[in-house]
Amino acid sequence: MTWQTVIGLEIHVQLSTKSKLFSGASTGFGAEPNTHVDLVDMGLPGVLPVPNKDAFLKAIRFGLATNAEINQVSSFDRKNYFYPDLPKGYQITQMAMPIVGKGSIKIFANGEEKIINITRAHLEEDAGKSVHDLFEGETGIDLNRAGTPLLEIVSEPEIANAKEAVAYFKAIRQIVTFLDICDGVMAEGSMRCDVNVSMKKVDDSELGTRAEIKNINSFKFIERAIAFEIDRQTKILESGGSVAQETRLYDSVKNETRSMRSKEEANDYRYFPEPDLLPVVISDKELEEIRSSLPELPEQKEKRYINEVKLEASEARIIASSKTMANMFEEACLKTDDSSLVARWLVGEVSALLNKDNIEIDESNLTSNNFAVLIGRISDKTISGKIAKSVLEEIWESGDGVDAIIKDKGLVQIQDESLLESIAKKIVEDNPGQVNAYKGGKDRLFGFFVGQVMKETQGKANPQSVNEILKKLLK
Amino acid sequence: MLQKKEISNKEMVEDTFTLIESNKHLNAFVTLNKEVSLKKAENLDNNPSNLPLAGIPIAQKDLFCTKDLRTTCGSNMLSNFIPPYSATVIENLESAGCISIGKTNMDEFAMGSSNETSFFGNVENPWGEGLVPGGSSGGSASAVAAGIVAAASGTDTGGSIRQPASLCGITGLKPTYGRISRWGMIAFASSLDQAGPMARTAEDCALMLNEMCSHDPKDTTSLDENIPDFTQNLNSSIKGMKIGLVKEFDLSKLDNDVVKVFEESKRHYESLGAEFIEISLPNISLSVPTYYVVAPAECSSNLSRFDGVKFGRRCENPKDLEDLYVRSRSEGFGDEVKRRILIGSYVLSAGFYDAYYKKAQQVRRLIKNDFVSAFEKVDVIMSPTTRGTAFKAGSMGSDPIQMYLEDLFTIPANLAGLPAMSVPNGIVDNKPVGMQLIGNFLEESKILQAAHSFQTSTDWHLKTPNGDIS
Numbered sequence: 001m002t003w004q005t006v007i008g009l010e011i012h013v014q015l016s017t018k019s020k021l022f023s024g025a026s027t028g029f030g031a032e033p034n035t036h037v038d039l040v041d042m043g044l045p046g047v048l049p050v051p052n053k054d055a056f057l058k059a060i061r062f063g064l065a066t067n068a069e070i071n072q073v074s075s076f077d078r079k080n081y082f083y084p085d086l087p088k089g090y091q092i093t094q095m096a097m098p099i100v101g102k103g104s105i106k107i108f109a110n111g112e113e114k115i116i117n118i119t120r121a122h123l124e125e126d127a128g129k130s131v132h133d134l135f136e137g138e139t140g141i142d143l144n145r146a147g148t149p150l151l152e153i154v155s156e157p158e159i160a161n162a163k164e165a166v167a168y169f170k171a172i173r174q175i176v177t178f179l180d181i182c183d184g185v186m187a188e189g190s191m192r193c194d195v196n197v198s199m200k201k202v203d204d205s206e207l208g209t210r211a212e213i214k215n216i217n218s219f220k221f222i223e224r225a226i227a228f229e230i231d232r233q234t235k236i237l238e239s240g241g242s243v244a245q246e247t248r249l250y251d252s253v254k255n256e257t258r259s260m261r262s263k264e265e266a267n268d269y270r271y272f273p274e275p276d277l278l279p280v281v282i283s284d285k286e287l288e289e290i291r292s293s294l295p296e297l298p299e300q301k302e303k304r305y306i307n308e309v310k311l312e313a314s315e316a317r318i319i320a321s322s323k324t325m326a327n328m329f330e331e332a333c334l335k336t337d338d339s340s341l342v343a344r345w346l347v348g349e350v351s352a353l354l355n356k357d358n359i360e361i362d363e364s365n366l367t368s369n370n371f372a373v374l375i376g377r378i379s380d381k382t383i384s385g386k387i388a389k390s391v392l393e394e395i396w397e398s399g400d401g402v403d404a405i406i407k408d409k410g411l412v413q414i415q416d417e418s419l420l421e422s423i424a425k426k427i428v429e430d431n432p433g434q435v436n437a438y439k440g441g442k443d444r445l446f447g448f449f450v451g452q453v454m455k456e457t458q459g460k461a462n463p464q465s466v467n468e469i470l471k472k473l474l475k
Numbered sequence: 476m477l478q479k480k481e482i483s484n485k486e487m488v489e490d491t492f493t494l495i496e497s498n499k500h501l502n503a504f505v506t507l508n509k510e511v512s513l514k515k516a517e518n519l520d521n522n523p524s525n526l527p528l529a530g531i532p533i534a535q536k537d538l539f540c541t542k543d544l545r546t547t548c549g550s551n552m553l554s555n556f557i558p559p560y561s562a563t564v565i566e567n568l569e570s571a572g573c574i575s576i577g578k579t580n581m582d583e584f585a586m587g588s589s590n591e592t593s594f595f596g597n598v599e600n601p602w603g604e605g606l607v608p609g610g611s612s613g614g615s616a617s618a619v620a621a622g623i624v625a626a627a628s629g630t631d632t633g634g635s636i637r638q639p640a641s642l643c644g645i646t647g648l649k650p651t652y653g654r655i656s657r658w659g660m661i662a663f664a665s666s667l668d669q670a671g672p673m674a675r676t677a678e679d680c681a682l683m684l685n686e687m688c689s690h691d692p693k694d695t696t697s698l699d700e701n702i703p704d705f706t707q708n709l710n711s712s713i714k715g716m717k718i719g720l721v722k723e724f725d726l727s728k729l730d731n732d733v734v735k736v737f738e739e740s741k742r743h744y745e746s747l748g749a750e751f752i753e754i755s756l757p758n759i760s761l762s763v764p765t766y767y768v769v770a771p772a773e774c775s776s777n778l779s780r781f782d783g784v785k786f787g788r789r790c791e792n793p794k795d796l797e798d799l800y801v802r803s804r805s806e807g808f809g810d811e812v813k814r815r816i817l818i819g820s821y822v823l824s825a826g827f828y829d830a831y832y833k834k835a836q837q838v839r840r841l842i843k844n845d846f847v848s849a850f851e852k853v854d855v856i857m858s859p860t861t862r863g864t865a866f867k868a869g870s871m872g873s874d875p876i877q878m879y880l881e882d883l884f885t886i887p888a889n890l891a892g893l894p895a896m897s898v899p900n901g902i903v904d905n906k907p908v909g910m911q912l913i914g915n916f917l918e919e920s921k922i923l924q925a926a927h928s929f930q931t932s933t934d935w936h937l938k939t940p941n942g943d944i945s
Contacts, residue, residue: 039560043780045553045787046540046562046659048694080776080823082800089779141784270823272832275665275773276657278695 003237005230006207007165008157008196011172012150013182014126014189015058020147021125022049022092027149029188033131033142041147043087048276051076055149056280058181059099059123060290062151065175065297066118068103072282074122076274081267084141085128093152095271097279098122100151105175106299108317109167116168117156126150145189151181157196157207162226166219169193170321174298178323192217197229199237208233209243213250213257225250228257301326305343309333315343318351324361328368335372338379345375349389353396365399366392373402386459387411414460417469420453423461424469427452438474446470484516484530484574491532491576494623501599501621503614505537506545507577515574526572528686534618534627537578538585539565539670540659548661549581549593549611552787552807562659563691564628564670571686579614579627583809584778585635585663587611588881589871592811597868600643601940602906606865609639609881615673616643622939626674626683630660632667633766634860634885637897637911640673641860644899644907646926646936647673648680651917652892653698656691662777664770665696667889675944676936677898677926681705684919700917708920709927714748716925719853722755724884730863736901736908737859740929744857747928752853756845759887761838766886767879768822768835774812775819781807814875843891846915855925856913858884860897864906884911894919898926899935907938 020027023040040047056074063070077095100121107114128146130139153172159165173191176182183190198210211233213225228250233243247266248257296304298320305316319329329346333339350371354361374391377383383391383406394405406412414420427449428435438445453466482490492509512532519530540546540558547553561569569575582592590598590613598613600606601621608617612629616639619627629636631649640647648671655670662668672683684705691697720741726734741751783789783803790802808816822831849856862883871878888895893916897909914922930936937944 042785044540044558044560045546045548045556045661045780046558046657048658048696050693050695078776080779082779082782084782084784084796087780087785089782090776268825270776270820270825270828272772272776272823272828276662276696 002202003199003234004202005161006157006198006200006210007159007161007226008210009155009159009165009168010194010196011153011155011169012126012192012194013062013153013172013176014191015055015149015151015181016183017052017054017058017149019052021052021055021123021149023147025147031144033140033144036144037146041087041143043089049092049274051277051280052149055123056099056282057286057290058149058179059121059151060282060287061179061181061294062121062153062176063100063103064291064294065179066100066103066105068118068121069101070282070287071097071099071101072284072287073097073279074099075279076277077271078274080270083127084139085130085143085146087128087143087146091125091127092274092277093124094122096273099280105168105171107164107167107171109164110161114164116158116164116171119154119156121151121153124150124152157198162223162230165195165226166223169219169222174321174323178295178297180295186217186219189217193222195222195226195229197226197233198243199230199233209245211243211246211248211257213248214260216250221250221252224252224255225257228255232257298326309339309343311340311343315347318347319343322360328361328366328371331368332372332375335369336375336379338375341375341379342371345371345392349392353392364396366395370395370402377402377406381413381415381462382406383411383413384459384461384463386454386463387413411460413462414457415462415465417465420457420461420465421469423456424449424453424466424473427456428473435474446474449474484519485513487530488512488516488532488574488576491623494621495577498601498618498621498623501601501617502596503579503598503618503621503623504534504577505547505549505580505595505614508541508544508575509577511544512574512576519572524572526570528568528682529572531573531626532576532624533568533573533683534577534579534615534624535565535568535575536612536615536628536630537581538630538661539628540661541565541575541578544575544578546578546661547595548585549583549595550807550809550812551594552781552804553661554594554788556787558659560659563656563689563693564687565659567686567689568628568683573686576624579612579618581614582611582635583812584661584774585611585630585632585668586774586811586815588634588638588878589866589868590614590639591868592809594809600865602644602865603940605867606906607642607868609642609861609865611635611639612647612673613639616640616645616647619643619645619673619675620939622941626672626679628670628683628687629673630663630668630670631885631889632663632669632770633889634882636671636673637860637885637895637909638881640897641899641909641911642865642907644902644909644935644938645673645675646677646680646896646898646930647671648677648684648896648919648923649888649894650684650688650919651698651894652889653696654688654702654894654917654919656689656694656697658691658693658697662773664773665777666773667766667770669889677896677923677930678706678709680896681709681923681927684923698917703920705920705923708924710931711924712748713744713925713928716749716855717853718744718749718751718925719754719849719856720751721759721856721858722753723757723759724858726859728862729859730903732903733859733863733908736903737910740900740910741857743929743933744925747932749925754849754852754856756842756849756887758838758841758845762842762887762890763879763883765835765838765842765890766882767818768831769839769890771815771819772823772832772835773819775816775823778808778812778816783807811875839890842887846887846891846893846913850915854915855922858911858913860884860909860911864903864908888913892916894922896922896926898929899938900929900933901935902938907935
């Protein structure tokens, strides 16, 4: 039997507003417990929420960037449940009339493009945190996070596997960071997601029973949790059982999902319209202002890089996929003529270093100025590509200027043809055996001679010249 | 009535506390604010002020948060709660010069029509031993009726200002929903709650209302509308004013004497030049059931924050989280509050929402529309405020429905968000009777005008249990 996996994601994006969704308290991360809290966040008797317009503007930016319907009249509802970190005993959310309606986003996974439809995106307030390790035998409550604005983005159940789920999450992260509506810092909980996984027979039109895995906050864990869940559900179904509808937790240490509560134990949230808030109305003028202030988005950038800058499609996609990478590319291109060389270096050597250190380009020592100079020195043949790589590594470590590094280390490329020719001649003379073998048809030995010249010149020889000279000498 | 007396501010406040003491049996106050009040009065004596209500002692319903002064909402749950902030309406009144001398007793969380549900005990009506003052603003009504204060604040969700005003023989006004900020008012039913003044006369209510109203950015449901001087039209003639009588209000079921009083008031209005027109509010009979879905639904959610975790009452030695919730709430809330939380949770629960809450909201819109059509024909609508006069404590028995019907005439104005007031218009069996005047949206001035013209030509509002005020 072949089973088809159906995945839907609910992504919670913390919007980077200065103050909370319904109060004037700061949303700053990492403060002393209960210092970013005002009367409203504590849910004191008699307090009332006042919506933060900036959160709406940011949500609308997301909607416009994902070709979504914007509901110019949206409203809030109460979701009622008891929990110590939920001060009012209800969460204010948007159930009936969310600010953002149906939209879509393009992802790239398993070597191909796919459109994932987005059902809706709505605003809601975050809860506080229970603190279990501060007081012996007691639980503390930190309300700093309570009331932080979240945009909950709900996908259609159209995601087919773990790779697509990760690609979708990445695409959402890309868009919200490009739009500057979320810092995208997963480690601080700026983006978290709930994953719904179900399995069905390929021919079935109905979806199978789903399990919801709560609160995952890294790409790696999304992939692993889904893989575990697919395996678990397949085993159940293969053995003739049925999957229970339940909420599960992913344990990253044991790499497994565990049942948290069953459908029967699920809360009845008793949703009803929030009577303390009137519907929020966005005028046509406001909507147009937001639309005209939208930055160029990854997809548009990618197209422009291919059509106007003439980059390779794969390079264009990688550069356009990250805001910091795209910024670096565009700034460096302004300062040099060779855009395709800039692109090749960004996608190649620079990306390799970023991956190694697991950082974003704006966290590295590389500035667009320095990068542009480096590309310039390659173009004007002051240094070879190989030397450039070591210069880049030096910049990575020290942040020093390209020309200073070249000068200090004497890395200027040897262009002097007669000097190179005399070095090459000597090597040819010293290795008669190899020369004979080469002339006898062992073409691969050409690399040996190039290598020897490079070794002799400490890598500073212009490789193109070396090639030409050697070809002439070995004819 | 709120004019300056020929005594010092301090003497006035001292007198007020003497009156509170001599009326202790009324149990009208939960918490007194003596020290602060005396200090404020002394300050005023030393630095005379031109503020409109400078030095006037008023009583505040114990549902408004008062900074550093205990606010209980009539509940054991909040018997130890001292708010770190004051309600906007409290700030408005105090910055107009009022002195908040204390917090008045009330039905627990404003749920009740007789002031029998307060954790701090029943309030007595000064008109007779064992008589209820009505509710939920019973403490405020009783304090004004007994002459302890000239005015008090109240709140009205389904009649909580007007019904006790009627039963205690004073004047009380519930403004248009949104006129007075709800910031700092402990919520019962957010879409219905509205604060308002309770005083001897319509004129005093107008003076109070002038200071209580404001557009408050902290309450998004507070109206951003022009706030008139509510005293301006008081003396205008009501000649030609069209007063609506609701066809669907069946007065034949009321006490004969109460109906007689109502008919007399009609004749009096006619003598002042008003014209009576019968109007129809076809959906009005659905008001009470609609209210008892909407109000409990909102209350069940509003009262969730009282969970023993952050403020208010917490049970002793909770075993675990569940135990903390269950015992804190079981011990903290009284029966009527529990009943309404249960009803509210039920009507909002999955599978029942459409049949109850959603349907109730639809009916509410119909009732609102009925009023819109009616006000195309009339200036104000007049009815009795209550079905009868003040009743004995405990006499409603164990059937809560009987008590719920107390608000038959008052609930519609809350559902429609309209201004309405109760005005004393007679005495039956030595107990006061009130009539209700309902105005169109934002037209408090018109009902105040109608009430004032009645009061300048009758003396029902001057009758007190201790004799007439001259």
